[in-house]
Amino acid sequence: TSFGFKHVREEEKSQLVGNVFSSVASNYDLMNDLMSGGLHRLWKDRLVSMLNPFPGMKHLDVAGGTGDVAFRILDGISSIKRRANQDPINDHLQEETQIHVCDINPNMLNVGRKRATERGLGEDKSLIWVEGDAEALSFEDNTMDGYTIAFGIRNVTHIEKVLAEAYRVLKHGGRFLCLELSHVEVPVFKELTLHHLSCSKNVPFSCRYDYYSFSVIPAVGELVAGDRDSYQYLVESIRRFPPQEKFASMIADAGFQKVEYENLVGGVVAIHSGLKI
Numbered sequence: 001t002s003f004g005f006k007h008v009r010e011e012e013k014s015q016l017v018g019n020v021f022s023s024v025a026s027n028y029d030l031m032n033d034l035m036s037g038g039l040h041r042l043w044k045d046r047l048v049s050m051l052n053p054f055p056g057m058k059h060l061d062v063a064g065g066t067g068d069v070a071f072r073i074l075d076g077i078s079s080i081k082r083r084a085n086q087d088p089i090n091d092h093l094q095e096e097t098q099i100h101v102c103d104i105n106p107n108m109l110n111v112g113r114k115r116a117t118e119r120g121l122g123e124d125k126s127l128i129w130v131e132g133d134a135e136a137l138s139f140e141d142n143t144m145d146g147y148t149i150a151f152g153i154r155n156v157t158h159i160e161k162v163l164a165e166a167y168r169v170l171k172h173g174g175r176f177l178c179l180e181l182s183h184v185e186v187p188v189f190k191e192l193t194l195h196h197l198s199c200s201k202n203v204p205f206s207c208r209y210d211y212y213s214f215s216v217i218p219a220v221g222e223l224v225a226g227d228r229d230s231y232q233y234l235v236e237s238i239r240r241f242p243p244q245e246k247f248a249s250m251i252a253d254a255g256f257q258k259v260e261y262e263n264l265v266g267g268v269v270a271i272h273s274g275l276k277i
């Protein structure tokens with residue numbers, strides 16, 4: 001492309017991804033709301049409802065950033081506990097819950113810790129912040145009941161390594177769930193999107209999509225984070241991310257079974273899942 005990011009070397013890729021999340025950490029949550037029109041909140045709710053969290057679970061949220069997914073998991077567990085506490089025979093619910101938030105960027109984790117304190121979770125021992133790389137996790141084999149990665153896998157250098165690590169750390173019976181920006185699959189939706197994204201009906205969808213992704217996202221990135229290049233790179237990363245079926249087959253190749261995906265908003269976002277049996 002004319003943006004010159006097509007052939008970014010691996011070390012440059014890590015550097016760019018590092019830059020964008022360092023520069024944006026303090027404004028990250030605002031950026032998310034701006035760029036998704038608030039929809040990311042509903043998508044994360046859906047991800048966590050598919051996970052079906054339970055008290056005592058050991059969970060790993062990779063690329064967990066500022067804690068959005070982890071907070072939802074804890075909220076889900078708290079409401080189960082509140083209901084169950086009325087029933088004194090539920091002693092098994094006392095087992096220690098552990099929600100690990102793993103991210104490569106310490107600035108994102110720091111914002112997450114601050115948010116946790118604001119939510120009254122500062123002293124909550126079930127929330128554990130870990131600096132680490134999705135491609136080489138520091139967790140033992142077969143230790144997690146669940147693994148989530150939301151808007152994270154698109155940014156990594158080797159998707160296969162991330163999937164292999166997810167498989168390794170999950171227990172047998174553990175669930176892998178990935179929420180990611182994906183590829184629009186529904187023709188009718190493409191038409192609808194087309195009308196929303198542009199004032200002229202005669203411009204093909206791809207041009208309008210490009211207009212949004214290559215102009216609007218980097219512009220918002222520059223405005224909020226003062227960093228247009230990094231955002232242009234991230235847009236490129238969405239385009240290069242494998243389509244739903246291909247990504248599903250990569251998950252199966254990593255060893256997962258019952259691999260499925262669900263498109264949200266016609267495929268703008270997809271949730272892929274798999275079980276380690």
Ligand code: SAM
Binds near residue numbers: 063
């Ligand atoms: N999951 C959060 C959410 O949905 O709000 C954050 C998503 S944010 C778009 C992507 C996150 O991936 C950033 O916090 C970034 O630091 C992290 N990240 C990028 N590469 C990573 C890697 N190799 N290992 C772990 N985290 C990574």
